[in-house]
Amino acid sequence: MNRLFFRFFVLVTLSITVAAFVIYFAISRLFGDPLDDIARRQAAAEIFLLEQYVDKAPADEWLVRLNKVREVSRANLELVPLARARNAVPAHGQAALERGDVVLDAAHKAFFRRVDLAGDRYIGSADEVIHAQNLPIDVGLALEMEALRYAIVALALLIPIALWSRAHWRGLQSLSAVADEFGAGKLSARAKVKPSASIYPLAERINHMAGRIEGLVESQANLLHSVSHELRTPIARLEFALELLRAKAPDGSLEPRIAAMEADLAELNALVGELLGMAKMGARETVARAPFDLALALRDCANSTPGSEPAGSAPAAANRKLHTDIDAALGMIEGDQRLLMRAVSNLLRNAEKYAKSRIILRARRDGSGVEIVVDDDGPGIPDMERDRIFEPFYRLDRSRDRATGGFGLGLSIARKAVELHGGTILADQSALGGARFVIALPAGGLVLRT
Incomplete structure (x- = not known):
């Protein structure tokens, strides 16, 4: 669930970034570069002096006023040939230069403007251009202002989206928790969501x-x-x-x-x-847990199964075929002893029906929990049937049928008993040539004690 909303926020952020670039280029295409507007405002003082003070002078005083502006302004104002200005001005500013407009060069902190279109100011003024340099234009500041503008817009969008998403996220978390409980067997689990919620x-x-x-x-x-x-x-x-x-x-x-x-x-x-x-x-959703000695319980369960014998001993009779290999360090666990031992007993009785001469009950404990394994040397279980044998009333068509006894419920009961303890049970191929059943009880589902 968290990954889902993380991807959602990444998508929203990328969308806002792409939208910012699209908006910037669209505005630049339709109305001009926004950076030029900022640069024009920063150079407004020099432009104002040129347009409102120098240009308002009579023809014989125009150069005098231009020199006065040079004295008081920090910008460097000089007259350059029109041909030179045309080479310096980019293509998109050529038309503005020919009209006599101010053409900004924000990257070089400068602007160009023709002196006179008709040559009335002085002889040759129609072929000269005012080139103002060292203007108080800060492109970095302009970029920071643009970035701040888009950041404010992004936050204005992301904050409502975040609040809206948070409400959805909490609701979906609640539904996810209910789905987990329901899937774990708690059929009474229900989602509690306010009627005002969108979900x-x-x-x-x-x-x-x-x-x-x-x-x-x-x-x-x-x-x-x-x-x-x-x-x-x-x-x-x-x-x-x-x-x-x-x-x-x-x-x-x-x-x-x-x-x-x-x-x-x-x-x-x-x-x-x-x-x-x-x-x-x-009908059960939980089990009554109580501490018990797992190794002792497994040995008692094995002893109650016909044909049992201690590990490493020779068979005393032809019908003795159950060997035990139970780790003495299994220790204490908390669970329903009767249910767990019924699951193990069902597996042992199932092996007893089909084994030829040997059954092995193993139990080990590691960091991930407890593993209980039942092996037999019988005909085994086909790969395609290993999941279905845990279904109620399901029996194999060939060697494992009703003629050997049973109703196809023992393995189903064993799986339910193990699942109530948070464990898993699966069927596999045994090293003895027959079937192997593995019960895995996780440490998180049981309280393990030494």
């Missing part, structure tokens, strides 16, 4: 959009929560009916069918539990 209509539209989105998300979460709860009752009834059916067939003839139906009910019950978890997770 008030935009803020109202953004608030209306945010309200619609919040309402849709809440409706979806409420529907998901309600449906999940409503499914609990028929599931309980079916479980009770299966028990009754088992009691009606004591010979065990229906046991295979009953076991298959119970497996389906258990799967449905697990799905309802996952749906409830998703609904609760989606």
Whole structure:
């Protein structure tokens, strides 16, 4: 936002500068050089004496008065041939010289003017020109005056623009903060702008959009929560009916069918539990933070996963395939331990389903935060699918499908839990040949302690 307004002010300043040059050249083209006007005012005393004192004298006294002016004036007045004056005067002043006007040469602090057009003053006066030098003309002062004039005009324009832009900048900063909060999951964030503000209509539209989105998300979460709860009752009834059916067939003839139906009910019950978890997770905007030992929590999480073994030890059984490499210097962090460990547990259970013989859980701490990595040696995840696997109910078409169990909600829940702590989670290729999941918890989002 600051960069936007910096560019705006640079553009305005450049526009005013270009406009000043355009105005200067346009006025010079139409009305003459403004510097000549300033120089004419500075040489007004000598011009006045020449026009009002010397030229008013009779023909026989003209040279006498010119000599008197030479005595009292600091300027050097001399008579030069007309041909010499024509060579010294620039092209744009030739016509004025021929008319008998005063032609200023501000750069050399001088002016030219013909003595007489008809030769009445004295013999040969029609072929001579008065050349006044060392006039009190200060071009530097003239340039400073012009610069000051344009600076005043620029300030007169920039100050109102700055005040107007500041009001817009503050309003846009408020909208930017609301957008950041809304994007971070705080769906109740709204822009508070005065009705008199110029961006008030935009803020109202953004608030209306945010309200619609919040309402849709809440409706979806409420529907998901309600449906999940409503499914609990028929599931309980079916479980009770299966028990009754088992009691009606004591010979065990229906046991295979009953076991298959119970497996389906258990799967449905697990799905309802996952749906409830998703609904609760989606309704949360913040987490309750409390300090806990991250290394100890990760070890407990790994020990609760089937097939775990300490780092560096040999597998004691064929089903033991989880290795841990957790840095003891992780220290304490502040966050929701249950949510974070559920995210890690979901990643470990996901790896447990697809790994061939080995899973590694690593955790490291550096200046940027904490990194938790889960590697497996399974079939891996195609590049095109690595972003989509975190979507709810999304499963891969080949090796990672429903036949291996799960409903496509575990990774989605893990991502939501990590994002609530200000972290990120991504999928990549593992050095073991399978999938790698990386959880990055930034130091700015968590209070890290040794």
